[in-house]
Amino acid sequence: xxxxxxxxxxxxxxxxxxxxxxxxxxxxxxxxxxxxxxxxxxxxxxxxxxxxxxxxxxxxxxxxxxxxxxxxxxxxxxxxxxxxxxxxxxxxxxxxxxxxxxxxxxxxxxxxxxxxxxxxxxxxxxxxxxxxxxxxxxxxxxxxxxxxxxxxxxxxxxxxxxxxxxxxxxxxxxxxxxxxxxxxxxxxxxxxxxxxxxxxxxxxxxxxxxxxxxxxxxxxxxxxx
Numbered sequence: 001x002x003x004x005x006x007x008x009x010x011x012x013x014x015x016x017x018x019x020x021x022x023x024x025x026x027x028x029x030x031x032x033x034x035x036x037x038x039x040x041x042x043x044x045x046x047x048x049x050x051x052x053x054x055x056x057x058x059x060x061x062x063x064x065x066x067x068x069x070x071x072x073x074x075x076x077x078x079x080x081x082x083x084x085x086x087x088x089x090x091x092x093x094x095x096x097x098x099x100x101x102x103x104x105x106x107x108x109x110x111x112x113x114x115x116x117x118x119x120x121x122x123x124x125x126x127x128x129x130x131x132x133x134x135x136x137x138x139x140x141x142x143x144x145x146x147x148x149x150x151x152x153x154x155x156x157x158x159x160x161x162x163x164x165x166x167x168x169x170x171x172x173x174x175x176x177x178x179x180x181x182x183x184x185x186x187x188x189x190x191x192x193x194x195x196x197x198x199x200x201x202x203x204x205x206x207x208x209x210x211x212x213x214x215x216x217x218x219x220x221x222x223x224x225x
Contacts, residue, residue: 028225029131033113036133036221039157043150045111045135050093052115053083058092062207064177071119073127086117086127090134091178091216095208098138106212107139109146113221132195134218142199142213144183151187151197151217158224166191178204179216187219195219 005013041047053075060067072085087093090112098108113133120128135150137143148171152162161168169189176184176196184198200214 029222032221032225033131036154036157037113039153040111040113040133040135040150043153045109045150048094048097048110048112049114050090050097050112051082052087052117053078054085054087054092055081056084058096059085059088062092063089063204064201073117073119088116088118089218090114090116090132091136091218092208094134094136094216095210095214098136098214099209102210107137107143109135109137111135130220131222132218132220134216136217137215138210138212140212142183142215144197144199144215147197147215147217151219154219155189158221160189160224169194171197174198177201187217189219190223192223194223 037047056067056072059065059072060070067085070088072088074085075083078084094110094112097110101108111134113131115129116132117127117129119126133154135147137147155162155169162170164170167190169187171185172188172193173182174184174186174196175181176198178184178201179196179198180201184196186193187195187197195218197217197219198215200216205211205214
């Protein structure tokens with residue numbers, strides 16, 4: 001469009017008054033994301049921004065899962081191993097960031113609020129984005145209670161009380177190969193599972209070349225719009 005305008009000449013475009021009056025506003029999901037970024041940072045976490053493309057091993061093998069079971073969008077003819085698929089979780093990117101910053105004094109507390117991509121035949125493009133919040137602690141101890149405190153703070157900001165009903169949120173024991181057995185829970189809010197929190201399995205930590213306990217939280221924030 002810019003090339004066409006330059007060829008036509010900006011000064012040749014006639015100025016007209018719009019036939020309708022509109023008011024611009026921030027997209028609600030982006031507004032919520034920006035507000036959460038400030039609050040999570042205020043809790044002592046450092047924000048990271050990672051690539052949406054990654055390798056199949058990052059979202060599958062390294063997390064104890066199979067790529068066939070994931071609704072990941074595959075890239076045709078990827079140029080490198082690190083651009084094979086779109087991420088279905090923010091966790092690998094945060095763990096890689098920790099690996100490249102292992103020289104930084106402990107504890108390391110990082111977070112990212114960004115999109116993941118899932119295949120969805122109901123969409124016109126065959127895939128959909130989902131805005132998620134991921135936070136990871138890296139220290140000599142797992143610091144599960146620290147991360148649960150962050151979850152409580154996020155829910156407080158979203159005005160979701162702790163409780164067993166469909167209005168509040170609660171933790172439900174769960175089994176996930178990414179997490180240590182018996183130390184993983186689903187985060188249930190407003191009657192639906194929005195994510196997981198727990199201590200990462202030692203095999204997962206080792207595959208990302210880390211050597212300290214990690215605790216991770218990942219939830220979707222779209223149900224709270």
